[in-house]
Amino acid sequence: MTSFKDMVFTPAEFAMIAKLDKTLVPQLEAEGKLTTTKRKVGNVERKVISLEDMQKYFQNLRMSASGLGAVSADRAFPVEAHTVESVAEATGFKLDAPSHKVQMFYNVKGGTGKSTLTSQYVMRAAMMGYRVLAIDLDGQGHLTVNLDILDAHERPTVYDVLINDLPMSDAIMNVAPCLDLVPANLGLCNIEIPLNNKPRREYRLGEAIAKIWDQYDLIVADTNPAASILNGSMLVASELVNVVCATNPLSFHGMSLVMATIEEMQREFQRDLDVKIIPNMYDNREVISQEVLGELRSQFADFCAKTVMNRSADINEATKRRTTVWDVNSKGVAAQDVNSLTEELLFT
Ligand SMILES: Nc1ncnc2c1ncn2[C@@H]1O[C@H](COP(=O)(O)OP(=O)(O)OP(=O)(O)O)[C@@H](O)[C@H]1O
Numbered sequence: 001m002t003s004f005k006d007m008v009f010t011p012a013e014f015a016m017i018a019k020l021d022k023t024l025v026p027q028l029e030a031e032g033k034l035t036t037t038k039r040k041v042g043n044v045e046r047k048v049i050s051l052e053d054m055q056k057y058f059q060n061l062r063m064s065a066s067g068l069g070a071v072s073a074d075r076a077f078p079v080e081a082h083t084v085e086s087v088a089e090a091t092g093f094k095l096d097a098p099s100h101k102v103q104m105f106y107n108v109k110g111g112t113g114k115s116t117l118t119s120q121y122v123m124r125a126a127m128m129g130y131r132v133l134a135i136d137l138d139g140q141g142h143l144t145v146n147l148d149i150l151d152a153h154e155r156p157t158v159y160d161v162l163i164n165d166l167p168m169s170d171a172i173m174n175v176a177p178c179l180d181l182v183p184a185n186l187g188l189c190n191i192e193i194p195l196n197n198k199p200r201r202e203y204r205l206g207e208a209i210a211k212i213w214d215q216y217d218l219i220v221a222d223t224n225p226a227a228s229i230l231n232g233s234m235l236v237a238s239e240l241v242n243v244v245c246a247t248n249p250l251s252f253h254g255m256s257l258v259m260a261t262i263e264e265m266q267r268e269f270q271r272d273l274d275v276k277i278i279p280n281m282y283d284n285r286e287v288i289s290q291e292v293l294g295e296l297r298s299q300f301a302d303f304c305a306k307t308v309m310n311r312s313a314d315i316n317e318a319t320k321r322r323t324t325v326w327d328v329n330s331k332g333v334a335a336q337d338v339n340s341l342t343e344e345l346l347f348t
């Protein structure tokens with residue numbers, strides 16, 4: 001079992017993520033644009049790319065695309081020096097910063113896949129070298145566990161930040177290169193009453209996030225399945241809310257309430273919030289799954305994500321192993337779904 005921070009990628013996997021032909025890998029190495037290492041698998045030595053080296057490749061690519069590469073040529077490569085960037089552009093690899101920096105996964109209905117998709121998304125975005133902060137706003141601590149943090153009961157949480165005025169930076173822990181976390185534990189379940197009694201209760205979380213905002217490219221919260229004040233304050237702090245809807249009738253039934261809650265928050269706090277509905281656990285062999293997806297697309301046409309997350313054993317396996325679906329099966333449907341979801345949530 002490999003934890004996310006120790007993951008390594010084969011040249012073919014790297015090429016798939018970078019949207020390049022894998023025959024370019026030796027060339028990138030020769031030009032000092034990509035570092036590879038040798039790893040013994042059985043009796044054979046294999047060339048692999050560590051998570052950190054892959055992140056450096058993407059960071060340098062973005063730096064050179066924004067013109068900064070020319071200034072620090074030892075850290076990044078000049079954009080005009082090679083065609084790799086244009087290859088990346090031609091294949092659709094995006095070099096932009098995320099279009100919505102502060103995002104949340106939300107649904108008042110439980111068990112729709114919020115924590116699962118949050119953890120897969122933040123790990124996938126970190127793989128691309130974005131500096132990501134994940135925030136766990138659910139006392140169940142499932143995002144925390146999914147990111148392989150098992151000692152959260154000993155750590156500060158958002159409770160300490162919002163109720164005891166702990167600086168947000170003191171609640172942040174590192175999980176992997178480019179991935180930090182504000183963990184959660186059971187104590188967070190008791191936050192509603194003390195938070196209700198605090199002045200400016202809905203603004204406190206946004207103000208705490210603002211203090212660390214410039215240290216990250218992407219900040220993503222997983223929320224608890226309720227119309228709680230804590231979730232409300234994350235709605236006030238967010239730019240994009242990702243509503244995870246399982247493709248079953250009850251989950252669909254709850255969607256009108258979720259969308260109404262979001263609209264009400266926008267009106268009350270005068271927020272301009274973008275909304276994406278992510279259909280999850282879709283099974284194309286089930287008529288009911290097809291029907292619910294059809295209803296979602298017709299009733300919420302402006303909000304429905306293009307990506308549909310299929311129901312997949314790989315996702316459950318990744319949850320069990322507390323790692324990314326990439327580590328379970330990089331060629332599977334779930335890894336592809338997480339790729340396209342990540343791209344969609346980062347760049348639209
Ligand atoms: N696309 C999927 N395919 C298969 N299993 C999935 C998928 N998405 C989520 N699951 C599984 O569904 C279960 C519930 O997911 P998760 O805990 O993420 O839901 P949640 O919305 O966060 O729940 P809660 O409301 O309690 O916080 C998990 O075991 C997870 O592995």
Ligand SMILES: [Mg+2]
Pocket residue numbers: 114115116138142143222223
């Ligand atoms: Mg959850």
